[in-house]
Amino acid sequence: MENVSVDAISSGAKILDVREDYEWEAGHIDGALHIPLDSLPDRLDDLDPDTDLAVICRSGGRSARATAWLESHGYSAVNVTGGMGAWLEAGKPMVSDNGQDPTVV
Template identity: 65%
Template sequence: MSDIMNVTVTDLGEDAAILDVREDYEWEAGHVEGALHIPLEQLPARLEELDPDVDINVICRTGGRSFRATTWLNQNGYSAFNVVGGMGAWFEADKPMVAANGETPRVL
């Protein structure tokens, strides 16, 4: 477990590559603008959508799913970092969010 690298939402730069592994309904309610959305269970089948030459910052709601995705990505040759606290921490840090459903962005 010590192999996992963590990053906080405040450490992420504006140009950071973010992979959101939450479910569709969570993504639609609110997400980081510019993030790539691949639900955790779809990650193995959609791995080709990720750039192996870019550090990937993986986010979910609180950090559990992103931890699993980060572990798996690192085992498969990617440079992945777990975003500590997930979208809850992102929201608490008052970082910008967008919603796919046209409503005020929120974290479910």
């Protein structure tokens, strides 16, 4: 499994966020696809096996599990080291669904 830093993600990358709904609502990457880790097996058809995925969670643990699982099913995926915490620290843009300033919970 390959790990990449938030700075290594290109602006056009397809990002898969595997955090829970409440985490997503508090702050996420605009344009990312949200599939909570537990829902991934049921929503595998939502993903294009020919698209490279950058998988992200809060700190990197869930996304590492998701990346390994996706790779075992023939998908191309990399784990984002440090997750959304690293994204926030790097000053990367985020949006929220709750009307408040985006944050990582």
